[in-house]
Amino acid sequence: MTTAKPRADRGRLRLPDIPRREPDEVTAFDHLHQQGNAHHLAMHLIAAGADPETLLVTADRWIVQHLSSFRERARYPDLLVAFDVAPELYRASNGYVISEQGKPPDFVLEIASASTGRVDVGKKQDDYERFGIREYWRFDETGEFHGARLAGDRLASGRYEPIVIEALPDGDLEGYSEALNLKLRWQAGRLGWHEPINGRHIATFEQERARADAEHAAYVQSERRVRELEAELRRLRRD
Numbered sequence: 362m363t364t365a366k367p368r369a370d371r372g373r374l375r376l377p378d379i380p381r382r383e384p385d386e387v388t389a390f391d392h393l394h395q396q397g398n399a400h401h402l403a404m405h406l407i408a409a410g411a412d413p414e415t416l417l418v419t420a421d422r423w424i425v426q427h428l429s430s431f432r433e434r435a436r437y438p439d440l441l442v443a444f445d446v447a448p449e450l451y452r453a454s455n456g457y458v459i460s461e462q463g464k465p466p467d468f469v470l471e472i473a474s475a476s477t478g479r480v481d482v483g484k485k486q487d488d489y490e491r492f493g494i495r496e497y498w499r500f501d502e503t504g505e506f507h508g509a510r511l512a513g514d515r516l517a518s519g520r521y522e523p524i525v526i527e528a529l530p531d532g533d534l535e536g537y538s539e540a541l542n543l544k545l546r547w548q549a550g551r552l553g554w555h556e557p558i559n560g561r562h563i564a565t566f567e568q569e570r571a572r573a574d575a576e577h578a579a580y581v582q583s584e585r586r587v588r589e590l591e592a593e594l595r596r597l598r599r600d
Contacts, residue, residue: 376423376456379437393420393440393472393552397565402554405563406442406541417443417466423456424466424492436488442468442541465493468540470500472552478506486514490521496540497521502550510534511547 393399403418418440425435441457443466450461459465469489471481481499489497497514501507511534514521526536535546537557544560546553554563 373453374428375454376425376428376431376435376458378455379421379423393470398552398554399440401563401565402442402541402543405543405554408564409542411444415445415447417441417446417448417451417457419451422451424469424494425456425458426492427460428454428458434488434491436485436492438469438485438489439472440468440470441466459492465495467495468498468538469494469496470498473499473501473503473506475506482507482512486521490514490516490519493519496524496538498524498536498538498545500545500547500552511536511545513538513545515539 399418399420403416406416406418407413420440421437422441423431423435423437424441425431426433437456443457443462443464446462446464451457454461457466471477471485473481478501486497493516495516499507499509499512501510504510509526511526513524513526513536515524516522524536524538526534528534533546533548535544535555537544541554542557543563544555544557546555555561556563
């Protein structure tokens with residue numbers, strides 16, 4: 362963890378930028394951003410009723426208890442979700458300051474890499490528990506760095522308790538997040554968000570594009586049928 366001091370910006374105390382990531386930490390980008398996973402999640406949560414003005418789905422900035430406690434304990438997760446908070450304070454402080462927001466984040470996720478795996482299942486887990494973060498999840502494409510391909514903890518009476526992870530018949534793994542009301546799934550080494558009742562993956566860019574294409578095709582077909590009926594009606598009138 363860097364020991365850089367918070368900096369002043371236009372008269373306001375702000376957290377510093379996070380350290381430059383190690384090359385192997387590109388796994389977080391691969392699983393969360395390149396595939397659009399973080400965006401899909403945000404859009405799903407808003408569609409499910411979360412207020413877009415007070416929802417944070419973000420990453421790569423510090424979490425601290427207070428601005429002044431940065432040196433004592435600070436972490437930057439690969440994904441953070443918080444409901445009913447103030448995104449403008451998050452941006453102004455360049456990170457999530459629990460005392461400013463009035464509550465800890467609801468959900469954090471770490472993606473495994475060789476340089477962070479041991480910390481993810483050790484000191485980070487302890488720190489997220491002390492911060493009071495409701496759920497802490499870990500995803501590992503191979504299981505090599507976390508010791509498990511999918512794992513999660515949920516806060517109970519101030520302590521983390523393991524979340525049940527189920528092995529599915531096809532070899533996939535999944536666990537239920539109460540914080541998000543979704544199932545996280547390890548599927549052939551990829552991370553997915555699934556509806557808890559029907560098991561369907563939440564909407565993605567590809568699904569939305571396919572739906573839009575299908576609606577357009579149906580519209581074109583209906584317009585063609587209307588024109589055919591109109592032509593038939595004109596023919597009958599002539600006869």
